[in-house]
Amino acid sequence: MLLLATQTFAQNTAIPSTGMAKMDKDGAFQKYEFTRHAVGDCEILIDIMYSGICHSDIHAAKGEWRPTKYPFVGGHEIAGHVVKVGKAVTKFKVGDYAGIGCLVNSCGECSYCKNGQEQFCSKGPVFSYGMPDPYNSSEITQGGYANNYVIAEKFALKIPKNADLKRVAPLLCAGITTYSPIQFSKVKKGDTVAVAGFGGLGHLAVKYLVALGAKVTVFDITEDKRTAAQKMGAVKYVNVKNAHEIKGLESQYSFILSTIPQKYDPTLYIKMLSMGGELAIVGLPATENQPMINGASLVYAARRKVYGSLIGGIPETQQMLDYSVANNIYPDVEIISANQIDEAYQKVIDGKVQFRYVIDMKTLKK
Numbered sequence: 306m307l308l309l310a311t312q313t314f315a316q317n318t319a320i321p322s323t324g325m326a327k328m329d330k331d332g333a334f335q336k337y338e339f340t341r342h343a344v345g346d347c348e349i350l351i352d353i354m355y356s357g358i359c360h361s362d363i364h365a366a367k368g369e370w371r372p373t374k375y376p377f378v379g380g381h382e383i384a385g386h387v388v389k390v391g392k393a394v395t396k397f398k399v400g401d402y403a404g405i406g407c408l409v410n411s412c413g414e415c416s417y418c419k420n421g422q423e424q425f426c427s428k429g430p431v432f433s434y435g436m437p438d439p440y441n442s443s444e445i446t447q448g449g450y451a452n453n454y455v456i457a458e459k460f461a462l463k464i465p466k467n468a469d470l471k472r473v474a475p476l477l478c479a480g481i482t483t484y485s486p487i488q489f490s491k492v493k494k495g496d497t498v499a500v501a502g503f504g505g506l507g508h509l510a511v512k513y514l515v516a517l518g519a520k521v522t523v524f525d526i527t528e529d530k531r532t533a534a535q536k537m538g539a540v541k542y543v544n545v546k547n548a549h550e551i552k553g554l555e556s557q558y559s560f561i562l563s564t565i566p567q568k569y570d571p572t573l574y575i576k577m578l579s580m581g582g583e584l585a586i587v588g589l590p591a592t593e594n595q596p597m598i599n600g601a602s603l604v605y606a607a608r609r610k611v612y613g614s615l616i617g618g619i620p621e622t623q624q625m626l627d628y629s630v631a632n633n634i635y636p637d638v639e640i641i642s643a644n645q646i647d648e649a650y651q652k653v654i655d656g657k658v659q660f661r662y663v664i665d666m667k668t669l670k671k
């Protein structure tokens with residue numbers, strides 16, 4: 306079996322790819338030619354149309370979480386169409402829309418993988434960029450700021466044919482990362498809930514929560530997004546920089562989702578939880594010193610829960626995608642060309658994007 310697989314692999318040729326890469330920590334993005342492994346029997350080749358810019362790309366590009374491997378091609382919110390299928394592929398045919406999020410491989414054998422929670426794979430999931438793939442070619446994965454991607458069909462998402470492709474891309478990370486904890490915490494109609502950090506992730510969280518019929522408060526540090534929050538159906542917008550706006554919000558919320566990307570004190574939000582309320586944290590500040598609970602008595606006092614959440618498994622991502630497209634829940638996007646990535650990064654850092662940049666990958670000429 307193994308011999309056969311190796312022979313098939315060797316007969317195929319590597320796929321040339323053009324991307325936008327940072328060659329070192331401080332350099333600008335520039336055009337970069339590289340190869341992806343040949344399309345295996347169970348794999349597909351996706352021609353990338355759109356690639357979202359997640360704040361995680363920025364943390365990674367700057368090496369804020371761990372040392373980054375350069376050249377670095379970011380991008381894990383990928384939408385395009387299938388241009389080649391391996392001979393054992395059953396889920397896709399040439400011409401189908403297909404998407405890729407953060408997950409591109411996992412062991413497939415542990416209990417998490419078997420339960421569709423590949424993000425928690427006990428041997429370690431493989432993410433779409435910056436990692437060797439021990440389950441496949443051992444190449445360092447490169448992300449979706451590129452014109453193509455080779456991926457096992459199992460990890461590719463089916464994008465419905467009626468979807469708006471350019472707005473689908475951010476659902477593959479921002480969508481699933483917010484959808485998953487909302488499902489996990491079983492938020493329901495009429496609940497009083499909140500979202501802290503009203504950016505790429507946060508605004509999708511608001512849309513999912515409003516669609517469920519929850520009463521949503523938004524917390525952010527800017528005045529610029531007050532009107533947008535109201536338009537999306539939030540009942541309240543709080544600029545946490547204004548002390549008077551925070552007053553009286555203690556013990557109000559049964560669920561708060563924090564997407565804050567910078568170091569902050571979560572005590573503010575834990576205090577706002579009602580009896581048994583849950584604070585789900587998905588924001589990943591660029592520091593190991595981010596406190597999760599600062600004052601344990603606040604948790605004991607009202608049986609509050611604080612938990613973290615990481616993207617979502619492949620089956621749940623497919624469920625989110627189908628649900629979002631069927632219910633017309635899409636991110637608000639600004640489309641940019643491939644040579645605007647550096648500028649876009651700075652605007653995301655400054656909180657100036659409304660609400661997600663998506664790169665039109667067809668602007669990247671070979």
Ligand SMILES: NC(=O)c1ccc[n+]([C@@H]2O[C@H](COP(=O)([O-])OP(=O)(O)OC[C@H]3O[C@@H](n4cnc5c(N)ncnc54)[C@H](O)[C@@H]3O)[C@@H](O)[C@H]2O)c1
Pocket residue numbers: 358359360361362364478479482501502503504505506507524525526527545564565566567568569586587588589590614615616653654656660
């Ligand atoms: N857990 C996961 O699986 C997962 C997946 C994707 C992204 N992330 C992380 O989520 C975070 C958010 O990503 P994004 O793409 O939505 O970022 P973003 O930059 O689009 O949005 C962040 C928002 O938070 C606001 N903000 C900043 N500091 C704040 C504070 N102290 N209080 C309240 N609001 C504040 C900003 O004004 C902005 O509106 C990042 O850290 C990213 O790495 C985690």
Ligand SMILES: [Zn+2]
Pocket residue numbers: 359360361362381478479
């Ligand atoms: Zn992301």
Ligand SMILES: [Zn+2]
Pocket residue numbers: 411412413414415416417418419425426427428429
């Ligand atoms: Zn596993």
